[in-house]
Amino acid sequence: MTISSGNILLVQSGGCTPVMNSTLAGLIKNGQTLYPQSRIYGGIHGIEGIIDGKIPDITELSNSQLKSLSKMPGAALRSSRHKLLPNDIGPLLNTLRAHDIRILHTIGGNDSAVTGLRVSEAAQEDKYELQVINLPKTIDNDIVLTDHSPGYGSAARFISQATFGIGKDAEAMGINSPICILEVMGRDSGWLAAASSFYKKTDHDAPHFIGIPEVIFSEEHFMISIESAYRNYGYAIAVVSEKIRSAEGNLGRDNPPTFTDNFGHNYFESPGKYLSDLVEKRLGVRCRWEKPGTIQRSFMDAVSTTDREEAYQIGRKAVEMARSGMNDVIPTLIRSSNQKYEYSIGSASLKDVAGEIRYLPEKYRPDEQGYTSDSFKSYLRPLLGNPIHDTDSIFHLL
Amino acid sequence: MTISSGNILLVQSGGCTPVMNSTLAGLIKNGQTLYPQSRIYGGIHGIEGIIDGKIPDITELSNSQLKSLSKMPGAALRSSRHKLLPNDIGPLLNTLRAHDIRILHTIGGNDSAVTGLRVSEAAQEDKYELQVINLPKTIDNDIVLTDHSPGYGSAARFISQATFGIGKDAEAMGINSPICILEVMGRDSGWLAAASSFYKKTDHDAPHFIGIPEVIFSEEHFMISIESAYRNYGYAIAVVSEKIRSAEGNLGRDNPPTFTDNFGHNYFESPGKYLSDLVEKRLGVRCRWEKPGTIQRSFMDAVSTTDREEAYQIGRKAVEMARSGMNDVIPTLIRSSNQKYEYSIGSASLKDVAGEIRYLPEKYRPDEQGYTSDSFKSYLRPLLGNPIHDTDSIFHLL
Known part of the structure; x- marks a missing residue:
């Protein structure tokens, strides 16, 4: 499944990390590049913004704004700890349809993987074509199947x-x-x-x-x-x-x-x-x-240079994964060398991540x-x- | 009064700052340079070390050790909140005499100014020649007669x-x-x-x-x-x-x-x-x-570059002040320009600083x-x- 038309929705979820805006910046930047015809929306307070239809258009951020965003602590789109309820599904799908959203990116941790999967299933049941690609984010480093998670290093x-x-x-x-x-x-x-x-x-x-x-x-x-x-x-x-x-x-x-x-x-x-x-x-x-x-x-001076860069690249990579037609996945960090530290970005199935604790x-x-x-x-x-x-x-x- | 023979004693006092070891390094470095014939001692836990005779010889620190020291949080000589008691004076003067100490440098705040002055008076009453030159140090920025104190910026x-x-x-x-x-x-x-x-x-x-x-x-x-x-x-x-x-x-x-x-x-x-x-x-x-x-x-990543440099230069300057024969004084920071920030180092009388709060x-x-x-x-x-x-x-x- 590759969806070449349609729009993109980005949300941030769970506890903040000092580099989750770096991931957001990477997503927006590469979204602008690989989906030049699409609009990019941001859900305010995570899944809650989708349910409530609060998803401003953030397509037109400038390079200098993205650079500034990538260095800001907190979650620029605001975060959420809302657990999806059965009654949320209808309004949520309505919002996706109303804005022709075909790709959902959630920057989050273990709980967000569960939510992402649930949204994906709901869309499928409703015959609504949607790609769900989460992005790892947690200072707790408790996401499975990745060497580490952006946020932990800082x-x-x-x-x-x-x-x-x-x-x-x-x-x-x-x-x-x-x-x-x-x-x-x-x-x-x-x-x-x-x-x-x-x-x-x-x-x-x-x-x-x-x-x-x-x-x-x-x-x-x-x-x-x-x-x-x-x-x-x-x-x-x-x-x-x-x-x-x-x-x-x-x-x-x-x-x-x-x-x-x-x-x-x-x-x-x-x-x-x-x-x-x-x-x-x-x-x-x-x-x-x-x-x-x-x-x-949230402490800017203590942000790890490695962490910020990886968080950004994870954001970019998720857009490539969408472009290549992947679904229900999450990019992962693979340590290819520890002598001189090198990493690459792989992927895992959301099903294998959701609900697990590392x-x-x-x-x-x-x-x-x-x-x-x-x-x-x-x-x-x-x-x-x-x-x-x-x-x-x-x-x-x- | 210029005392060209005799030795030097350094102590640290009060709450720590992340740059008080930078001041200590500046003192030792310039002490080695301007007093090549002298031994440099360090009092352990401030005035308590002098009273107890615990003042190891730290003259021979290498340049690389001093560089490392200048970047370390805490107080390498250990600090103290001891208030000088009448019974302390005898043992204290004994220690000074036993090691022929003619210069006492206390890196400290308002309380240390009171202590420094008290030691100076006691030495004078006892006809023991001693120069007392304190060095400002406090994250509270509450020392009078200085634009700011080392430690505050960080x-x-x-x-x-x-x-x-x-x-x-x-x-x-x-x-x-x-x-x-x-x-x-x-x-x-x-x-x-x-x-x-x-x-x-x-x-x-x-x-x-x-x-x-x-x-x-x-x-x-x-x-x-x-x-x-x-x-x-x-x-x-x-x-x-x-x-x-x-x-x-x-x-x-x-x-x-x-x-x-x-x-x-x-x-x-x-x-x-x-x-x-x-x-x-x-x-x-x-x-x-x-x-x-x-x-x-004590947080290394948040140390202000300005603060660390000034703390070091304050240490160097105090040795020059000793060399020029000053007594019962404390170096102060003077902001000579704020457009492009520039500072110089002046001095104040310990009497005017002791017991005051800014x-x-x-x-x-x-x-x-x-x-x-x-x-x-x-x-x-x-x-x-x-x-x-x-x-x-x-x-x-x-």
Whole structure:
């Protein structure tokens, strides 16, 4: 199936990454080139914009606007966490028909793959010709069948540096604030938390503990690691995923939720706060806890050059895939060489991606002193982009 | 008084900045050059190291080590918040005498100026010849008689970008997490919080409210600004200094302290958390709050090129000042041109600096919609270093 007439609709979905607008720019740029007769629309707030018919025409963006767009954090078309309901299908197909949209590109993660597939099926059932090609995007790195996902490298760069920095700070401050817990994102996988180990070379270096969602969290093991580092080195750094779970459930979830939204979703006290209180009670010293939150997925200075470029090329490639008639697919990143890092772009079936979660594999998981493996660092290194100055020459003055 | 024999002691004090090691490197480098016969010692954990006699010899650092040092966050000699006690003077002078130390350089802020002066007086009373030359260092920018202090530009760069990023993120996420509060450092002054306004060009842009310690915080005014932005633009960002105060005292301080340290200092729930709860209760939508904490003063990628260079030159200059016989002084930064930014290094008397706090002047203070003045942005711009790509070309796709 190759559809040479008709128009293109682009949407962004899920949590933001600092390079998802780079992918959007790549899509628009190559759409202008390979589909010169088509209009390019942008759905506002993802699938919600399609359902509501809010899809402005963005065909005429200039090269300089696209260049600026490619460097902007956030999601220029706005994002969405809406799960498609049966009642949404009718209005959605109406919008597609009304604008003769024949290609739908969703820049998103695992949930978006499910949605993309559902839209594709609905169109087929309705005998409406539509190509659905998603584009990978997540700081969590939890999409299967790709070496990594655009967004991860930049967020990982942020977390690796943040850990290094707060480590040096806590070490310097000593008794005034010797212990610090860094709470990081990553949803159900520990890819992002594991990146905190990148600059750790010795037992002395931060982090001294990494908690990931894949491993049942033990307060006792955590306390042993932190107390040991504090006693031996005068400071201690723990990095924990915001979704770590103890054997009894999520940490601090014995308390009532701090907020319940209109959908009935509960929001609980963060594990960083909970563990900080625990450390202060047990060790009697001040324990900071830092929560960069959405800063870690939107910080311009920490964008990985590799990540931004790959995100852009993924956008371009998706248009080529459409042009070649592919459907229900998602481009993937293939690492063709790690000696001198090289990548190519392949593809996977949306069916094989939807609903799957790529957890941090055993061989990459941190031990209880905050080390990951050389193989993980080797995996991570090229994704972080241009080297941060002089980190190879780090030495201990004292 | 010019002391041509004798040795040099360097210490770092107070909260870390990402460029205080650059100042240290400048000191060591020029100390090696201008005092080739002298030993250079480093006091571990500031004044505490002098009292305890822990002052390793760091004369022989190589150029490549100094280059690496100049780019490291934290305080390589470790820092201190110790306030000098009468009983400390004896041991302190003993250490100075034992190592024939005739020049003391403290890289620090307002508290360090008080300490430096006290040491100088004690030496004089004891008829011990000693030159005391402090070096300015603070992300808070609250040292008087200098255009700005090394450390501020880099932390301000971090906060300005963090605000821009979380703004774009909240705007994109919409109803899922439309409101975010960013809690920033700055001690008793609003310089750092004010930097969050750097990228704000329109009412739509973040931040929509800035709370600084110099202005009594009103929950009602805060809520009006945030609710108005949320209703009009679908999202809202507030930036608040961690030490904002309401008319009744510090926010959230009605609750008992979350921790009390061995010195009896109380640590309270943060204002970000308090205000986040308030927003959720009043508006019924999720309100994130982010606390970069020590990340904002230690993040390598966000170091301002201007800031690092000035920090280094301040270090070099202090050695020249010693060589020329000055005493009880601190080098200051003078802005000689703002058209094309140029600076020179002057000096101030420690007596005029000690115990003073430089608050954010009226003309630079944010209004209740999160705007500061053009004059403040003009002040801030050169301090942020190399421009962040393309921010001048920012446009709204929607």
